[in-house]
Amino acid sequence: MYRYDQYDQAMVDARVEEFRDQARRRLEGKLTEDQFKPLRLMNGLYLQLHAYMLRVAIPYGTLDARQMEMLSHIADKYDRGYGHFTTRQNIQYNWIKLEDAADILADLATVEMHAIQTSGNCIRNISSDHFAGAAADEVVDPRPYAELMRQWSSFHPEFTYLPRKFKIAVIASEKDRAAMRLHDIGVRIIKRDGEVGAQFYAGGGMGRTPMIAPMIRDFVPLDQFITYAEACLRVYNRYGRRDNKYKARIKILVHELGAAEYIRQVEEEFAHMLTVGVEPPREELARIAEYFAPPAFVDGPKTVDRSDPDFALWVDRNTHRHKHDAYVSAVISLKPAGGIPGDATSEQMRIVAKLAREYSFDELRVMHTQNLLLPHVRIADLHAVWTALDEAGLGAANMDTIEDIIACPGLDYCSLANARSIPLAQRISERFAETGRTEVVGELKLKISGCINACGHHHAGHIGILGVDKKGKENFQLSLGGSEAEDVSLAKITGPGFDEDGVVAAVEKVTDVYLASRTEGERFLDTYRRIGMEPFKEALYD
Amino acid sequence: MKILTGNDLRSGAVTWWNGSGWSLFVDDAVDVGDASNGSEGAEEILAREQAARRVNAAYAIEASIDASGHVRPAHIKDRVRALGPTVRRDLGVTTADKTGWDWVI
Numbered sequence: 329m330y331r332y333d334q335y336d337q338a339m340v341d342a343r344v345e346e347f348r349d350q351a352r353r354r355l356e357g358k359l360t361e362d363q364f365k366p367l368r369l370m371n372g373l374y375l376q377l378h379a380y381m382l383r384v385a386i387p388y389g390t391l392d393a394r395q396m397e398m399l400s401h402i403a404d405k406y407d408r409g410y411g412h413f414t415t416r417q418n419i420q421y422n423w424i425k426l427e428d429a430a431d432i433l434a435d436l437a438t439v440e441m442h443a444i445q446t447s448g449n450c451i452r453n454i455s456s457d458h459f460a461g462a463a464a465d466e467v468v469d470p471r472p473y474a475e476l477m478r479q480w481s482s483f484h485p486e487f488t489y490l491p492r493k494f495k496i497a498v499i500a501s502e503k504d505r506a507a508m509r510l511h512d513i514g515v516r517i518i519k520r521d522g523e524v525g526a527q528f529y530a531g532g533g534m535g536r537t538p539m540i541a542p543m544i545r546d547f548v549p550l551d552q553f554i555t556y557a558e559a560c561l562r563v564y565n566r567y568g569r570r571d572n573k574y575k576a577r578i579k580i581l582v583h584e585l586g587a588a589e590y591i592r593q594v595e596e597e598f599a600h601m602l603t604v605g606v607e608p609p610r611e612e613l614a615r616i617a618e619y620f621a622p623p624a625f626v627d628g629p630k631t632v633d634r635s636d637p638d639f640a641l642w643v644d645r646n647t648h649r650h651k652h653d654a655y656v657s658a659v660i661s662l663k664p665a666g667g668i669p670g671d672a673t674s675e676q677m678r679i680v681a682k683l684a685r686e687y688s689f690d691e692l693r694v695m696h697t698q699n700l701l702l703p704h705v706r707i708a709d710l711h712a713v714w715t716a717l718d719e720a721g722l723g724a725a726n727m728d729t730i731e732d733i734i735a736c737p738g739l740d741y742c743s744l745a746n747a748r749s750i751p752l753a754q755r756i757s758e759r760f761a762e763t764g765r766t767e768v769v770g771e772l773k774l775k776i777s778g779c780i781n782a783c784g785h786h787h788a789g790h791i792g793i794l795g796v797d798k799k800g801k802e803n804f805q806l807s808l809g810g811s812e813a814e815d816v817s818l819a820k821i822t823g824p825g826f827d828e829d830g831v832v833a834a835v836e837k838v839t840d841v842y843l844a845s846r847t848e849g850e851r852f853l854d855t856y857r858r859i860g861m862e863p864f865k866e867a868l869y870d
Numbered sequence: 871m872k873i874l875t876g877n878d879l880r881s882g883a884v885t886w887w888n889g890s891g892w893s894l895f896v897d898d899a900v901d902v903g904d905a906s907n908g909s910e911g912a913e914e915i916l917a918r919e920q921a922a923r924r925v926n927a928a929y930a931i932e933a934s935i936d937a938s939g940h941v942r943p944a945h946i947k948d949r950v951r952a953l954g955p956t957v958r959r960d961l962g963v964t965t966a967d968k969t970g971w972d973w974v975i
Contacts, residue, residue, distance in 0.1 A: 355880065357923050375927055377951050379882035408961055423961070425881045668957055739947060740955035748950075748975075750957045800946060802975065 329390050329691060330475050330619040332440045339483065340437045343444055347371045348430035355427065370450075372443030373429055376743050380424040383446040384436060388456035388474040388498070389417030389694040391441075393681040396692055398439045400677035406432050411677070413662060413670045415734055415785055416495070417455050417694040418446060422741055444482065449490045451481035451561075457499045457506050458695040461620060462657045462703040464649045467519050470500035472617040473526065473553065476608065477515075479616075480554050487561055491568035492576035494561070495533075506696060507812035509541045510534055510788060512578045513560055518547070525549050530560055530590065531582030534782035538818050539579040542587040544594060552598075555607045559598035563590065623689035628654040628708045641767075642714050642725035647705075654707055658688075660700040660717060661724035661732065665761035666754050669735045670698030679720045687713050698734055699727070730765075730772040730839070731757040734785050738778030738795060739802075745778035747795025747802040752776055755832050769839050772852040775810075788812035790853045791838060792819040793831060804831040808838065808864055809856045820861060823869055837867045872903035872912060873941065875948060876920075876928025884951045884963075885925060886941075887915060892925050894963055896952040899933065899941045940967050949974045 332340070347367070354364040368374075372383040384399070391399075399419055403411050406428045407421040414420055424432065436442055445452055454474045461469040477496060481487065487494070497506040500517035508514035514529035526548045532541025548556045564578045567585075582590045630653050634640040647656040660680060663669050672680070680700055684692045687709045693701035705713055717723040726732045733756060736742065738749030753776055760766045775789030779796075786792030792807040803825040810819030826834050839852070841864050846855045856864070874887035875896075885892035886899040893899070902912045910918075912930040919925045932944040943949050953970055954962025 355923070361920070361926055375877060375882060377947070378884055378954060379877070422955075423882075427880045739950055740957050743947075745947075748956060750955075754957065797946070800944075802946065 329392060330387075330471075330616060336479075337437075337440070340440070340442045340444070343371070343442065344430060344433045344437050347433060351426060351430050366448070368426075368429070369447040370444070371429070371433065372446035373424070373426075374447060374743075376422065376741055377739075378741065379422060380426055380429065381741070382421045382424045382429065382432060382443055383414070384419050384421075384441060384443050385446050385453040386417050386419060386441075386694050387478050388454055388460065388471050389458050389696070390460075390471060391692050391694070392690045393685040393692070395439045395441055396677050396681035396684065398435060398441065400674040400681070402432055402435060403674040403677065410671055410673045412668075412737065413672065413694050413698050413700065415696050415698060415736070415783060416453055417458070417696055418453055419694070420737075422737075447493075448488075449492050449494075450488050451484065451490075451494045451496060454478050454481070455495070455497045455506055455511075455696060457501065458693045458701050459505060459648055459657050459703065460500070460693075461622065462648075462650050462655075463501055463503075464651045465503055466501040466651070468500050468517055468524060469617075469620050470498045470517050471620050472613060473500075473515065473517055474498040475616050475619075476554065476613055477557065480557070480608070487565060490561075490565055491570045492573065492578075494564075494578065502814060504812070504814040504816070507785065507788060509816045510538070510785075510812055511541065513557065514541050515557075520547050523549070526553050526556070528556060528560065530594075531579040531587070533577055533579045534785060534787050535577065536574060536780040536782075537577075537579065538782070538787040539583060540816050540818065541579075542582070544587065544591045550613065551607060551610055552602065553607070555601045556594075556598055558606055559594045559601050562597050562601070563593045567593075623691075623704055625652040625655060625704070626706075628706050630654055630707055632707060632710055636711075638718075638725070639711060639714050642723060643710060645725040645729070646727045647710070650704065652704075655704050656707060656710065658702045658705045658710065658713055659695070659727045660702065660722050661726055662699050662722070663726055663732050663757065664721055664724045665726075665731055666758040668750050669733050669753050672700070676720055676722055679716065680722070683713055683716055697732060699732070726766060728771045728773065729767075730760050730769055730774050730791075730835075732773070733757060734773075734775040734789070736777050736784035738776075738784075742778060742783075744781055745795065746797040747778050747804065749776040749778040749784055749793075749795060752793060752795075752804070752828065752831065755828075756835055759832060759836070765839065768843065770851065772839070772842075773811075774835070785812060786810070787818050788816070789819055790851075790856070791835060793835075796825065798825065802828060804828065806831060806834050806838070806868070808861065809853065811853055815853075822861065822865055834868055838864055841867045871901035871933050871935065872930050873899040873933045873943070874902055874912060874915060874928055874930050875899070875943075875951065876925035879923050879926040882926075887919070887925075887928075892919070895965060896941050896943065896963075897965065897967060902930065936973070938967075938969070940969075942973055946975065
């Protein structure tokens with residue numbers, strides 16, 4: 329994985345000291361909250377319902393054991409013994425003190441981590457396929473391209489005050505495991521006639537106006553990769569709306585201009601930028617790529633002993649095919665039935681770090697599904713890994729099932745939320761686990777957001793739930809048919825909302841319709857697409 | 871009644887105006903709604919306290935007092951703020967009000 333060079337480290341260290349001074353001045357009354365707020369947000373420090381919240385960037389979700397141990401240390405020393413992994417492959421701490429914030433950033437800097445650009449109207453953490461570097465189906469490892477974009481976008485002087493926040497995802501396979509087309513810019517690294525290049529999508533997003541990004545260029549040569557991205561951002565920065573924050577995302581610009589006109593303007597800017605010479609030298613990409621060279625895989629057994637049914641189920645559910653046939657990628661579920669999606673204790677973080685060191689070439693990933701991943705596990709070691717995970721409460725075999733729920737922090741933590749998300753996730757996962765229906769239902773992606781900002785990706789859920797405030801009471805809108813994968817689609821609302829008990833029952837009714845209607849091997853999403861909304865509405869409202 | 875709430879500048883902890891300072895307990899909150907008797911109004915208190923950095927991001931909210939004498943913020947968001955995350959009650963504010971969690975949602 330990438331290691332900081334002297335410039336990276338110097339920039340991060342300088343930012344820590346800059347923030348230390350800013351925080352000191354705030355505490356001494358030399359800065360008002362209005363003056364300080366944009367400064368703390370630039371360093372990922374929010375003020376949430378109960379305390380300050382710090383969001384730490386995990387670039388493209390990749391980290392090593394010592395970094396995970398630092399995250400554990402921070403949870404213990406400065407927070408309350410846990411952290412929350414997010415849908416953008418970051419981690420958030422919920423109980424931070426302002427007077428500790430600079431010390432936390434300094435600790436993070438010692439392991440090449442920071443919280444820069446995890447908030448504010450700038451280019452945020454670049455996300456990627458959590459199986460990058462391991463997936464059997466990838467064209468190349470997308471992370472060198474994500475890292476190049478990270479370096480380009482970090483402290484970019486022109487893009488520090490964009491009309492609104494800006495999220496980029498980079499993948500390199502036909503399968504989309506990063507919700508690529510629901511990002512402001514989505515990049516798919518492809519090979520055409522043997523040449524590696526980038527396919528660009530722009531104008532996707534969730535939030536109050538969900539949109540699927542159209543493709544804006546089918547092939548950008550690698551020696552023009554950053555120049556093209558720069559052109560996309562320049563057009564947005566120039567014409568994105570600044571008069572209305574709800575219309576300020578690039579998706580609105582692309583929609584209002586029309587994709588063809590946005591593309592025309594980007595191409596015009598691109599042609600201009602090619603004459604300016606902003607593209608980093610190809611040697612820089614090559615230098616970065618060296619950090620992502622595959623580990624020294626060795627041959628070994630390709631099958632496991634399936635005599636333990638619990639282990640066999642976990643292997644079936646939570647492992648993913650690896651490019652080397654003696655290895656798999658192993659998903660560490662942060663979704664125990666009745667648990668809080670994405671939360672991990674400091675002890676669990678330490679255990680995961682130890683397993684990464686022992687069994688996965690010192691590599692870990694944070695998945696946008698709020699789980700963790702050991703990307704390179706020898707099949708021969710799987711039972712030992714599973715045993716250790718199970719003992720730590722991390723052995724749930726539920727990847728991509730209805731128990732593998734994405735849920736934002738919701739009204740339990742977030743100052744923007746209108747309703748609580750986590751209790752719903754807890755009740756639904758418990759209900760399905762108790763009744764044994766999880767296995768019967770199979771793949772079903774349920775996503776819950778506590779407000780229209782859609783941090784819980786409800787628009788992209790096979791089943792989505794949106795919490796709203798209805799005359800001071802929590803109310804939940806149910807939607808069906810979304811997908812953030814390569815078959816991307818936006819979910820449609822079923823009808824009137826439900827109270828908390830009602831929406832849990834409604835999810836069960838929806839799965840009843842699915843089970844009664846599915847054909848052999850058909851996923852929930854495919855059944856919904858075949859039979860449409862009506863049978864579900866009849867079951868819910870008649 | 872109208873009460874004042876905010877976050878402690880240093881710790882970020884939720885606090886409530888008790889008439890002379892900021893308390894961690896919602897039950898200590900006092901009514902600042904009646905400034906007709908010459909007492910300070912909400913805006914004056916907020917301006918003074920924030921300028922003195924004794925509270926951050928403070929605002930006034932509607933609340934009521936229940937039959938047992940407990941202060942109940944009107945909005946669900948402030949009720950959650952009063953006691954802590956409903957899903958991590960072990961991390962919430964410890965209060966003598968045994969019925970506390972019953973009225974949050």
